[in-house]
Amino acid sequence: MHMADALLSPAVGGAMWAASSGTIAYCSSKVRKELDDRKVPLMGVLGAFLFAAQMINFSIPGTGSSGHLGGGLLLAILLGPHAAFLAIASVLVVQALFFADGGLLALGCNVFNLGFFPALVAYPFVYRKIAGERPGHARVTVAAVVAAVAGLQMGALAVVLQTVASGISSLPFPAFVALMQPIHLAIGIVEGLATAAIVSFVRKARPDILQATVEAPKGGRHPFRNVLLAFLAAAFLAGGILSWFASGNPDGLEWSIAKATGKTGIAWREPGIHRTLAALQERFAFLPDYSFRKSPERRSESAGAGPGRQVSDARNREEGGRIGTTVSGVIGGLISLALVFLAGFLLKKRSRDA
Amino acid sequence: MSHHLVEVRNLRHVYPDGTVALRDVSFRITHGESVAIIGANGAGKSTLLMHLNGYLSPTGGEVRVGDLPFTKRTLPDIRRTVGMVFQDPDDQLFMPTVFEDVAFGPLNLGLSAVEVGERVREALERVGAPHLRERPPYRLSGGEKKRVAIATVLSMAPDILVMDEPTNGLDPLARRRLIELLKEFRHTKIFTSHDLDMVLELCERTIVLHEGEVRADGPTREIFRNDGLLVECSLEKPLSMQGCPVCGDKRGKR
Amino acid sequence: MASIQGTILDFRRLEELAGGDTALHRLDARAKVLSTLAYLLAVVSFDRYALTALFPFFLYPVAILSLGGLPAGYFARKVALILPFALAVGMLNPLFDREVMVRLGPIGVTGGWISCGSIVVRAALTVSAALVLVGVTGFPEICRALERLGAPQAFTVQLLFLYRYIFVLTEVGGRSSRARELRSFGGKGLGIRSYGSLVGHLLLRTWMRAERIHMAMRARGFTGEFHTTAQSRFGIRELLFLLCWSTLFAVLRLRNVPQFLGALVTGPPG
Numbered sequence: 001m002h003m004a005d006a007l008l009s010p011a012v013g014g015a016m017w018a019a020s021s022g023t024i025a026y027c028s029s030k031v032r033k034e035l036d037d038r039k040v041p042l043m044g045v046l047g048a049f050l051f052a053a054q055m056i057n058f059s060i061p062g063t064g065s066s067g068h069l070g071g072g073l074l075l076a077i078l079l080g081p082h083a084a085f086l087a088i089a090s091v092l093v094v095q096a097l098f099f100a101d102g103g104l105l106a107l108g109c110n111v112f113n114l115g116f117f118p119a120l121v122a123y124p125f126v127y128r129k130i131a132g133e134r135p136g137h138a139r140v141t142v143a144a145v146v147a148a149v150a151g152l153q154m155g156a157l158a159v160v161l162q163t164v165a166s167g168i169s170s171l172p173f174p175a176f177v178a179l180m181q182p183i184h185l186a187i188g189i190v191e192g193l194a195t196a197a198i199v200s201f202v203r204k205a206r207p208d209i210l211q212a213t214v215e216a217p218k219g220g221r222h223p224f225r226n227v228l229l230a231f232l233a234a235a236f237l238a239g240g241i242l243s244w245f246a247s248g249n250p251d252g253l254e255w256s257i258a259k260a261t262g263k264t265g266i267a268w269r270e271p272g273i274h275r276t277l278a279a280l281q282e283r284f285a286f287l288p289d290y291s292f293r294k295s296p297e298r299r300s301e302s303a304g305a306g307p308g309r310q311v312s313d314a315r316n317r318e319e320g321g322r323i324g325t326t327v328s329g330v331i332g333g334l335i336s337l338a339l340v341f342l343a344g345f346l347l348k349k350r351s352r353d354a
Numbered sequence: 355m356s357h358h359l360v361e362v363r364n365l366r367h368v369y370p371d372g373t374v375a376l377r378d379v380s381f382r383i384t385h386g387e388s389v390a391i392i393g394a395n396g397a398g399k400s401t402l403l404m405h406l407n408g409y410l411s412p413t414g415g416e417v418r419v420g421d422l423p424f425t426k427r428t429l430p431d432i433r434r435t436v437g438m439v440f441q442d443p444d445d446q447l448f449m450p451t452v453f454e455d456v457a458f459g460p461l462n463l464g465l466s467a468v469e470v471g472e473r474v475r476e477a478l479e480r481v482g483a484p485h486l487r488e489r490p491p492y493r494l495s496g497g498e499k500k501r502v503a504i505a506t507v508l509s510m511a512p513d514i515l516v517m518d519e520p521t522n523g524l525d526p527l528a529r530r531r532l533i534e535l536l537k538e539f540r541h542t543k544i545f546t547s548h549d550l551d552m553v554l555e556l557c558e559r560t561i562v563l564h565e566g567e568v569r570a571d572g573p574t575r576e577i578f579r580n581d582g583l584l585v586e587c588s589l590e591k592p593l594s595m596q597g598c599p600v601c602g603d604k605r606g607k608r
Numbered sequence: 609m610a611s612i613q614g615t616i617l618d619f620r621r622l623e624e625l626a627g628g629d630t631a632l633h634r635l636d637a638r639a640k641v642l643s644t645l646a647y648l649l650a651v652v653s654f655d656r657y658a659l660t661a662l663f664p665f666f667l668y669p670v671a672i673l674s675l676g677g678l679p680a681g682y683f684a685r686k687v688a689l690i691l692p693f694a695l696a697v698g699m700l701n702p703l704f705d706r707e708v709m710v711r712l713g714p715i716g717v718t719g720g721w722i723s724c725g726s727i728v729v730r731a732a733l734t735v736s737a738a739l740v741l742v743g744v745t746g747f748p749e750i751c752r753a754l755e756r757l758g759a760p761q762a763f764t765v766q767l768l769f770l771y772r773y774i775f776v777l778t779e780v781g782g783r784s785s786r787a788r789e790l791r792s793f794g795g796k797g798l799g800i801r802s803y804g805s806l807v808g809h810l811l812l813r814t815w816m817r818a819e820r821i822h823m824a825m826r827a828r829g830f831t832g833e834f835h836t837t838a839q840s841r842f843g844i845r846e847l848l849f850l851l852c853w854s855t856l857f858a859v860l861r862l863r864n865v866p867q868f869l870g871a872l873v874t875g876p877p878g
Contacts, residue, residue: 004697005734007727010653028760037832041448041821044769048777049814051770055778056810058803069807078811090766094774097742097750098618103734104644105652167656171700197804198811205812208370409823430829438827444776445820450748450768457837462829467837490623490748492775510828 002110003159005103009166016162017108023116024089027082039083046075047087051094058194067190072118073127073148074195078209081119088115109162113155122151137200144199145192152188156180359384359420360406360436360514360542366414367401375401377566378415385513388543390553390574393563394588399546402563403518406544407436419514434463437512437541441519443499447491452483452502455491459510477509478502481535497528501535514542521549550592554578562587619775622739625678626746632675637745637753639846643668643853644741650857651733656723657709660866662733668853669736676744683743687736694731698724747771752838765834777814 005013031039050071057068075084089111096107130143160176203210360383367376376398383389391399404410405417408424419436422428440446449455456477460470478484481501486494494502500520507515520536521529533552536543547553553560553574560577562570564587570577577583578591590596626633632640647668654662673680702720709719742750748768755764859865 004694004727005652005731007697008652010649013652024763025760028762031762032760035832037825037830038818038822040765040832041769041825042815042818043766044448045773045777045814045818045821047766047770048773049811051774052777053807053810056803056807086763086766087770090763090770093767094747094770097738097747098622103731104648104738105734171704194803194807197801198808201804201808202811205808206815209815404823407827409826433827433829436827438824440820440824442817442820445817446824448769448772448821448825450772458825458830459828461835461837462831470837488627491772492620493623506828 003106003113003162005105007163007166008106008109010105012162012166013105013108015108016112017105020089020108020111020116023085023112023120027085027120030082031086034082039079043079043083043087043090046079047091050075050087050091067187067194069194069198070114070118070148070152070187070191071195072114073123073144073151073191074198076119076123077127077195077199081123084119084123085115088119109159113158113162117154117158118148118151121154122147126150137196140199140203141193141196144196145189148192148195149185149188152184152191153181156184359418360544361418361421362402362405362415363418364415365402365405365412365417367398367405367410368413375566376405379563379566379568380415381561381568381571383542383544385542386540387559388557389545389559389561390557391544391546391561391563392548392550392553392589397563397587398566399563400518403438403516403544403546406514406516407433407438434510435512436514436516437507437510439503439507439515439517439520441522443496443503444491446503446506447494447499450490452478452486452489452491452494452505455502456505456509459506463510473509473511474505477505480508481505482531495528497524497531500524500528500532504535512541514544515539516544518546519549520545520547521552522547550578550589551594554592554594562589564588621682622742623746625676625743626749628677628744630675630677630744632672632744635849636840636842636846637749638757638842639849640741640745641750641753641757643850644737646850646854646857647737648734650861651730651737653861654726654730656726657719659722659726659729660870661860661864662726662729664860664865665733665857666736668857669733669740672740672744676740678740678743683736683739686739687732690731690735691728694728695724697731698727701727752836761834773817776817777810 031043050069053071054068072084072088075087078084079087092107092110092114096104096110127143127147130146131139135143157177157180160173160180163171163176164173199210362382363380365376365379366374368374379398379402391402393399401410405412406419408417408429411424417424419432422432424432447455449458453474456474457470460473465473474487475484478487481504483498483501483505486498486502491499491502504517521532524532529549529552533555536556543557545553545557557574559572560570560574561568562577562583569587570580570583578595581591584590647665651662651665669683672678673683701724702718705718705720705723707719708716709722710717745753748771751764751767751771754767755761
């Protein structure tokens with residue numbers, strides 16, 4: 001899930017670098033304030049552990065292929081979110097410099113996608129909520145799987161958005177999403193299981209390790225920001241899952257909607273709805289090429305007439321339209337969130353200075 | 355001279371999981387002595403060492419260094435006085451270069467850059483490693499690492515040198531060099547070791563720990579002549595005191 | 609992904625090279641880091657169809673390589689290793705972007721192929737820049753430069769520790785992994801149970817090592833702050849280095865030099 005330099009435009013890359021640098025600064029000051037000098041060697045050594053562990057493969061049953069641990073969630077469980085983020089960021093820096101895993105421009109994206117979502121979002125808002133104070137093995141497994149999936153879905157979607165917004169790759173958005181989300185769902189499940197296995201092992205051997213990190217996150221002090229982050233996470237998650245559904249069998253989606261609303265799928269084929277969707281797409285025109293872009297072959301195929309072609313063509317348009325709505329919805333939601341967050345931040349500063 | 359005194363009184367340490375590592379340990383080490391603490395694995399040696407520089411707090415009893423109790427205020431001083439070298443030099447060499455590792459202690463003591471430079475130079479000279487100044491630690495051999503680890507402690511000008519298994523993992527030449535080096539030190543020396551031959555060579559006094567208690571405390575030679583004691587504590591004579599394997603058991607048995 | 613043993617050798621080799629003693633090596637790390645940054649920005653800011661305009665940018669890594677006395681073959685090999693990945697990334701473009709952009713005689717080259725080529729060239733440029741930076745500076749110095757340029761100390765210290773202990777841990781991890789491989793008779797890992805145990809053990813040993821390091825730090829008076837004596841100067845030479853390269857990058861970015869050169873040869877486009 002590493003972003004590649006080659007696919008990144010300087011604008012997007014720069015923005016992500018800014019986001020990552022800001023997060024690094026934030027987490028650094030947080031870690032500093034904790035005044036736990038044990039963390040210094042611990043972060044370094046666990047980072048090295050992550051590095052080494054990523055080179056050990058396990059076999060994935062039923063597929064004949066092997067995978068390795070991403071480790072963001074595991075590190076967050078062991079170190080707490082802020083220290084974990086720094087550790088992950090440092091590993092990515094080393095990988096970028098020495099192994100060209102993506103590249104230096106994409107480093108900003110990678111640090112954000114692979115660090116922010118698992119450690120600062122999935123861990124506090126998903127894992128902690130599900131696992132609670134002293135979870136048993138089953139709880140840990142469930143929490144780990146859900147959190148890992150959430151983190152990876154968010155990260156994968158972020159990769160897609162960053163690539164698309166950069167405009168260098170010609171891969172159309174729907175195809176890209178259809179590729180990324182399901183794969184990362186599977187990867188997330190495996191990662192969650194691997195994380196849970198390791199956590200259980202550690203708990204049996206050295207329970208004090210996990211006790212040491214069950215400190216309540218400072219949620220009390222920044223409820224506003226936490227709520228916003230939660231919404232952000234939810235938006236990504238929703239966007240990801242929705243697009244996953246959409247990328248699957250369109251009939252399946254229609255079927256479930258029909259069941260839910262009592263109407264038949266024919267309602268979706270009405271030109272009125274299609275027109276509305278098209279209008280929406282027009283409005284969010286800054287994603288013109290990618291909201292419902294069809295590959296040229298398909299265009300030429302559908303141009304090759306025939307009634308059978310017409311139906312599939314219409315379906316293509318609707319599929320693109322539906323996905324366009326989802327994308328526009330997610331993006332629009334994000335923009336409004338960003339504005340709200342900014343406003344909130346400014347207001348907070350105001351009130352503190354006052 | 356009293357600030358070189360190490361006094362342990364009825365020391366008791368119980369770990370959070372209930373293991374009783376030290377039951378009732380008492381001894382007194384005065385300036386310039388060279389003492390070995392030996393015992394089987396799990397006898398409590400490492401735990402004892404960790405008390406000597408205040409890393410662990412006693413569950414019962416007391417440790418005093420230089421007649422000072424261990425409080426938050428006295429801890430920095432005690433840590434300067436008691437220089438501790440750990441078993442695995444990789445744990446002690448965590449800076450990017452040898453120079454920075456040896457400079458770490460003096461910098462924490464608040465010395466000026468010039469003084470720090472002096473201390474580093476001296477310490478590296480003492481251990482015979484001035485040419486390793488700019489090397490990163492992963493490019494050092496085992497013996498070099500050990501020597502540099504000692505330098506990192508010497509640069510703080512300690513009065514008492516504590517070493518955990520100093521000859522562990524060294525090849526014969528490195529081991530010999532280390533022993534010769536340690537012979538030169540005039541500090542109070544406290545070692546734990548399984549290398550009983552080194553103990554025989556370097557330490558005039560030996561404390562035997564067994565299951566968290568002091569079973570014997572006296573001149574090294576006497577202790578090594580006490581077969582019964584050695585067996586009880588899961589030890590044996592140093593090889594140099596056992597019979598020669600080539601020409602037969604002539605001098606080993608009594 | 610690289611094997612564990614291979615990884616360590618990479619680090620060591622690069623670090624050894626960084627220990628060289630050319631004028632370039634002696635330059636303050638900040639100048640080198642900043643000029644690499646300018647380089648990356650310039651390369652990356654091209655639009656997706658830029659291809660030949662990128663070629664002059666190879667000058668920077670090549671120059672650093674030569675000035676720093678670095679082995680060209682070694683670096684060329686490392687760059688070549690990543691090219692297939694870059695190709696894989698760009699491979700989809702020709703499929704989706706079929707508009708012909710350039711005609712070379714009878715052959716029409718589609719935009720897709722041009723942008724694919726651009727991706728590959730860009731990858732080669734950025735990777736070589738990163739590698740030569742490490743080759744003439746060394747990772748610890750880069751971290752120190754970052755700190756002096758304003759990165760938070762908690763993070764740069766983290767980078768240094770990480771780097772230091774990667775060597776220790778990849779050896780340990782390699783041993784465990786080898787031991788497991790030897791006992792698993794060709795399977796690609798024994799599944800999640802034994803994986804959890806292997807990695808769990810590695811984690812525990814790592815944790816205990818961290819505790820010992822902490823002990824050692826405390827024993828030498830550590831209370832949370834890192835002090836340094838290292839001073840380095842950002843002088844005239846550094847300034848000149850940075851300015852010259854940045855100007856060159858700006859010129860190459862804003863004027864399509866290859867086209868200009870080509871026009872000189874073929875005459876102005878008619």
